[in-house]
Amino acid sequence: MLCALLFKHSARLMYQYDAYDQKIVDQRVAQYRDQTQRYLAGELTEDEFRPFRLQNGLYIQRYAPMLRVAIPYGMLSSTQLRTLGHIARQYDRGYAHISTRQNIQYNWPQLEKVPDILAELAQVQMHSIQTSGNCIRNTTTDQFAGVVAGEIIDPRPTCELIRQWSTFHPEFAFLPRKFKIAVNAHPDVDRAATAVHDIGVYIVKNDAGEIGYKILVGGGLGRTPIIGSVIRDFLPQAELIAYLEAVLRVYNLYGRRDNKYKARIKILVKALTPEVFAQKVEAEFLHTNSEALRVPAQEFNRLASFFTEPAYATLNDNPDALTQKLNDNKAFALWFSHNTHAHKKLGYRIVTLSLKKTGVATGDITSEQMEAVANLAEKYSFGEVRTTHEQNIVLADVRQEQLFELWEQVSALGFATANIGFLTNIICCPGGDFCSLANAKSIPIAEQIQRRFDDLEEVYNIGELDINISGCMNACGHHHVGHIGILGVDKKGNEYYQVSLGGSSGHDASIGSILGPSFEAEEMANVVEEVLNTYLDNRQDNERFLETYRRIGIEKFKERVYA
Amino acid sequence: MPNIIKNGAIVADSYQVIVEAGSLPNNDIIVSLDIWLSQKEAVLAHAYKKGIMLKPDQHPEAIIESLNQLDIIALDFPAFADGRGYSYAVLLRQRYGFTGELRATGDIFKDNLFYLKRCGFDSFAVRADKDLQVALQGLTDFSESYQASIDESQPLYRRRLAS
Numbered sequence: 041m042l043c044a045l046l047f048k049h050s051a052r053l054m055y056q057y058d059a060y061d062q063k064i065v066d067q068r069v070a071q072y073r074d075q076t077q078r079y080l081a082g083e084l085t086e087d088e089f090r091p092f093r094l095q096n097g098l099y100i101q102r103y104a105p106m107l108r109v110a111i112p113y114g115m116l117s118s119t120q121l122r123t124l125g126h127i128a129r130q131y132d133r134g135y136a137h138i139s140t141r142q143n144i145q146y147n148w149p150q151l152e153k154v155p156d157i158l159a160e161l162a163q164v165q166m167h168s169i170q171t172s173g174n175c176i177r178n179t180t181t182d183q184f185a186g187v188v189a190g191e192i193i194d195p196r197p198t199c200e201l202i203r204q205w206s207t208f209h210p211e212f213a214f215l216p217r218k219f220k221i222a223v224n225a226h227p228d229v230d231r232a233a234t235a236v237h238d239i240g241v242y243i244v245k246n247d248a249g250e251i252g253y254k255i256l257v258g259g260g261l262g263r264t265p266i267i268g269s270v271i272r273d274f275l276p277q278a279e280l281i282a283y284l285e286a287v288l289r290v291y292n293l294y295g296r297r298d299n300k301y302k303a304r305i306k307i308l309v310k311a312l313t314p315e316v317f318a319q320k321v322e323a324e325f326l327h328t329n330s331e332a333l334r335v336p337a338q339e340f341n342r343l344a345s346f347f348t349e350p351a352y353a354t355l356n357d358n359p360d361a362l363t364q365k366l367n368d369n370k371a372f373a374l375w376f377s378h379n380t381h382a383h384k385k386l387g388y389r390i391v392t393l394s395l396k397k398t399g400v401a402t403g404d405i406t407s408e409q410m411e412a413v414a415n416l417a418e419k420y421s422f423g424e425v426r427t428t429h430e431q432n433i434v435l436a437d438v439r440q441e442q443l444f445e446l447w448e449q450v451s452a453l454g455f456a457t458a459n460i461g462f463l464t465n466i467i468c469c470p471g472g473d474f475c476s477l478a479n480a481k482s483i484p485i486a487e488q489i490q491r492r493f494d495d496l497e498e499v500y501n502i503g504e505l506d507i508n509i510s511g512c513m514n515a516c517g518h519h520h521v522g523h524i525g526i527l528g529v530d531k532k533g534n535e536y537y538q539v540s541l542g543g544s545s546g547h548d549a550s551i552g553s554i555l556g557p558s559f560e561a562e563e564m565a566n567v568v569e570e571v572l573n574t575y576l577d578n579r580q581d582n583e584r585f586l587e588t589y590r591r592i593g594i595e596k597f598k599e600r601v602y603a
Numbered sequence: 604m605p606n607i608i609k610n611g612a613i614v615a616d617s618y619q620v621i622v623e624a625g626s627l628p629n630n631d632i633i634v635s636l637d638i639w640l641s642q643k644e645a646v647l648a649h650a651y652k653k654g655i656m657l658k659p660d661q662h663p664e665a666i667i668e669s670l671n672q673l674d675i676i677a678l679d680f681p682a683f684a685d686g687r688g689y690s691y692a693v694l695l696r697q698r699y700g701f702t703g704e705l706r707a708t709g710d711i712f713k714d715n716l717f718y719l720k721r722c723g724f725d726s727f728a729v730r731a732d733k734d735l736q737v738a739l740q741g742l743t744d745f746s747e748s749y750q751a752s753i754d755e756s757q758p759l760y761r762r763r764l765a766s
Contacts, residue, residue, distance in 0.1 A: 208718075214684050297685055332761065
């Protein structure tokens with residue numbers, strides 16, 4: 041009864057399945073169970089089974105399978121998080137990993153048990169549908185959606201609309217390559233790396249005050265990093281699905297299939313030019329933009345009804361209880377200023393739990409920690425949790441007067457490292473420790489850098505800085521868009537690391553430039569330190585690293601690092 | 604004659620696939636695009652049922668002017684993970700108005716049938732080494748879908764509002 045009440049309580053904050061959604065997910069579990077059984081019985085070959093297991097998020101990794109579970113646009117209830125913790129304990133080794141696309145990954149499940157895991161997920165309205173494979177992947181967005189000031193509108197109803205449209209789309213299940221969509225609704229900040237997605241959907245308002253979408257296509261990282269191009273400045277809200285159908289059909293028909301490294305939509309957009317690609321899409325859109333595909337306003341209202349405001353109390357900012365603790369406790373004050381963010385409601389704050397403690401693999405979280413966070417979310421944040429592109433966790437609705445007691449509990453969990461926005465908040469893929477694609481390990485490099493910069497005062501002096509690490513060209517750690525990017529490369533069987541500078545994943549997105557020849561693993565903390573010393577020596581006023589870099593260029597960094 | 608799945612049932616296949624130029628057999632035929640382009644008059648004059656098979660790199664635009672004279676179009680999937688045929692099927696049904704038999708051939712088995720059916724295929728030449736009875740069940744893997752497609756003109760976001 042209590043459980044049901046709690047679930048209902050969180051129901052107002054996120055999408056809830058109806059009978060249609062539940063049936064589709066349940067039938068998927070049955071389908072995948074049958075596929076697994078036929079594979080194990082030898083009726084499906086390895087090659088035949090592969091695309092189907094991938095479309096259920098199951099990779100075969102270096103040591104074991106890896107199962108990636110979808111967290112649609114990063115939204116989780118406490119109930120769901122508990123189930124994720126239970127799965128880690130029951131079917132894995134007691135921990136899981138949060139990915140840069142807001143999903144969660146298990147590194148050691150048994151292939152035979154995956155159908156059972158999916159059945160457990162389905163009971164809490166979760167799945168692993170299309171978290172891998174050459175299909176439309178999980179739609180991601182700003183982890184502060186709906187609680188931060190300055191959004192045009194909440195992006196989550198749009199994300200859910202896209203989630204449903206893309207789930208088992210019959211025409212687009214076997215695309216040339218994977219396909220990722222992100223939604224941004226904030227004109228000032230992009231926390232979802234939207235510009236480096238296959239499609240970036242920007243919620244905008246036109247001169248007439250109407251809400252619609254600006255559409256960007258052909259962004260992406262990997263071997264050929266490209267910032268996407270805008271192909272439509274304003275698309276009426278109702279026409280989003282018809283337009284996405286047009287983009288996907290053009291890609292499905294004309295994207296390259298002869299070379300998997302040239303198969304992403306970015307290559308097609310580049311080859312045709314964005315202008316010609318846009319013309320092809322518009323020509324297709326004339327056909328797809330039918331009455332049937334138009335999304336009725338009632339549907340947007342229905343979707344929006346799931347993301348209504350929780351029962352916020354009427355409060356004031358900076359209550360005495362908070363001010364006093366901020367004055368008394370320096371560690372708390374640092375955490376407050378770096379790991380919490382302004383909320384649109386007076387008296388509330390958005391809290392980021394840092395999964396970037398030195399000595400723990402980036403984004404990793406244990407079963408016990410998941411359960412503890414679920415409890416904290418229920419006690420302090422309406423039973424709702426979000427995962428972030430930077431591989432952290434957010435409690436979105438915390439009363440300022442409760443921040444101190446929350447901080448004490450978060451500290452005990454090891455999630456209070458006050459480094460959000462700073463250099464030790466490293467984005468890092470699982471790398472060669474787990475992944476069979478990796479050329480090099482990435483986790484030990486992150487740790488080496490975190491250990492070198494263990495003095496928070498120094499970290500704060502360096503200021504806002506994104507370090508992103510990928511173990512190979514596939515760029516799961518988004519190294520191209522890190523202010524400092526680190527890429528693992530293989531040189532004659534040895535692990536080396538290439539450094540790039542000046543990347544950004546925000547509205548000012550840019551691809552980093554390669555500094556020069558790659559380095560051995562043990563040099564990496566020294567290299568980062570020399571890069572940062574160059575910055576500190578050249579910094580003017582309160583310039584961020586990225587601004588200094590953009591002003592002075594790469595040569596000064598190169599001279600110093602290779603001196 | 605091998606069996607195929609057609610309109611949800613296992614039936615004998617009446618068609619013979621013709622990929623080499625020459626005289627046409629006294630039989631229902633499906634010809635390759637090459638044969639079609641070189642022997643169009645003979646194919647159209649053929650006294651039995653006839654149609655064309657397209658490969659993944661052969662867009663159906665190439666044959667739209669003759670669609671209403673064809674009984675069948677077969678879209679070949681040499682490898683099932685090449686999904687162009689799904690879009691061709693939708694175009695044939697929705698845009699070019701093809702109402703004849705639309706057949707999926709090649710690397711076709713249970714796990715593709717549901718999506719193929721949704722995109723407008725009504726017959727399936729299942730790969731010879733796969734069990735047809737098993738494959739048939741694939742047509743009903745799901746009883747609900749979110750999207751509009753050939754088998755369902757209204758997306759769920761409209762059907763929900765109507766219900």
